[in-house]
Amino acid sequence: MSVRRVNPSLSIPLRIAAAQACSVPGDVARNVQTHLVLAQAAAHRGVQLLVFPELSLTGYELPLLAGHVLDAGHAALAPLRQAAHHLGMTLVVGGPAAPAMAGGLPAIGAWVLGADGSVALYRKRHLHGSEEQFASAGDEDAQVRVLAGEATGLAICADATHPEHAHAAAMAGAALYASGALISEKGYGPESAQLQGYARDHTMGVLVANHGGPSGGYVSVGRSAFWAPGGRLVVAAPGASTCLVLATRGPDAVWSGEVVALEALA
Template sequence: MTNLVMCAAQYCSVAGDINVNIDRHLHIMRRAVEHGVQFLLFPELSLTGYEPTLARALAQTPDAECLQPLRELAAQSGMTTVVGLPLRQPGSENILMGALVLAADGSQSVYTKQHLHPGEEAVFSAGEGGALVDIGAEQIALSVCADVTQASHAQAAAQAGADVYASSVLISHEGYARDTALLQGYASAHSMGVLMANHGGPSGGWACAGRSAFWSAGGRLVVSAPGTGDCLVIARRRQGVWQGEVVDCLEWQ
């Protein structure tokens, strides 16, 4: 079994300001590189915040020039990074809740949220998912928030051969126990690791719970952020053994 370092970037988005969020993402990415991270996962809509009323104006195509610094840093550092934003595919007016995969080899792919929460359909269209992401010998399946409420989604990921189920989410204090029980259950039922990156502060009127986490295959909680705020939640596998570390925001300032 190979060594692996994965990280959930628990992040407090600046509402509606994609340029500021890009700068802050770059800073967080650099800090993650210092800790040897190979796969970095940001929360749902991390580059804009969860702001449905602003999503159409903020939506980007996957090849948008403003995202180039993120692509370059991912390739230069050799760290595959997944960022969240409203996406518009060329030739379509539909707005999708996207996870943009900036791969360590300089390539890029897209995952789009397949299952919408009630009310999101007023702005967003359901997406088509995306391919597994290769990190060395590991295959990582992506999911975005409401996707995890559908047991069939995690089951399909496992059947496709995923070693890790990585979920970019916005989870409130009220929904935290329910949603994390589902994620831990998937780790147990499908014998795959589960990585969850949550918002670390309010977004779109929601009081987000933070407490981003990683469960190893079998459902053991390896590491969790203690609460809200910006932090790196790092899971390291060395010689088949998982260990966790939380790096708080003081290291980024």
Template sequence: MTTLTIAAAQSISIAGDLHANIARHQHFIQVAAEQGVQLLVFPELSLTGYERGLAAQLAIAPDAAVLQPLRDLARELSVTTVVGMPIRLSADSPVLIGALVLAADGSLGVYTKQHLHSGEEVAFAPGSGGSLLTLGNDTIALAVCADFSHASHAAAAADKGANFYAAGVLITEGGYAPDTALLQGYAGEHSMVVLMANHGGATGGWESAGRSAIWASDGSLITAAPGTGDLLVIARRNASEWSGEVVTVVST
């Protein structure tokens, strides 16, 4: 197998402040590039925080100009980056929970959360998912939080040929054990590497558990964050062997 480096960006979002969060994301991308990361995945709604009450006013088109600096940086540093954002696909369409793929080749991909968590329907409509990502010989399927609570979602990803399953999430301490058990189970059951990028701190009134993690395709843990905070959780594949490390991202 070819070498590959992937990372979960366990970031802390500033509530509703898109410009400040873009700057924080840029810093994460720069640190990730220094670590040789080729695929970087942020948590659910990372660019705004999990702010349901602000989603309608913050929602933008996926190709909005405000995100161009992030797209440019991802291309310049060759780090395919997945960011979380409330989006509208047209001016009069409902607000969706988006995971935007800012590809290293400059292209833009859009994934929309298919399965809403209880209570999210007051602010969001269910989305339709999105295309698989290709990185060299690897195929990556995306998920956003409650998507992975449906076993059919991970199974469909595997059926389409994905050997990676990358989820941007918001998971609290109470949900951490059952949720990570599901994700770890998908890794072993479907022979997929599974990445989970959780928020690094409180957001939208919820206390995130942090502890972002990456599991190998046999279900074994490659690496995980020890707690909360701004961190990169990195997994490196050299031949068929995986190694992991956690890097602290110091705010600028």
């Protein structure tokens, strides 16, 4: 989807957030409930766009992908769709999806649940490591959608380690680049440097939502974050925990941030 880039109006505030949370392996129903609580907490703080980590609905459990493939009408997504509509917020949640090509392995998806009741899907474009044994790659070099009034390029974890992915999103009009991820302590340094570089080089805001605890055999570092257009780090979670990482663009176009701890969900 190509979107002509428009500079945001200085008079239109925007509040976005990363939902840094822990997922129970394979327990979609329980994870949905966690998503709903986080969405309610975000709505209470005026969030318009809430992004969850990679495979947040199942956990990063690659062998379980085939058993949890979702579609737009799936019962598991119904309460989240209703919440998005009721709260007037766009949710981006991670879950398996049908492949881009019939007959292939499942895709690692980012499900976009709009405040208007719409459902859209972005499939991870760049797989890495053992993912290729369990998943198939998406076929879009970039997907840019207008979310909460902002042209937003969607990414899933390893997508953001490929500079051509962020470049394609910027060329397609993205003013915001939003990634759901699972990043470990070892990977966080180089990957966060790349994300900051995209904010600087493409003059777009960059939001990453990381897992709040271990998943799929990986130990997440947490530290979900937002970099403002130009590359300034606005806010980052201090570590691995359950929290909301909020970024707000005020009427003066200056970004500010806040971390809201939600330890009761950990």
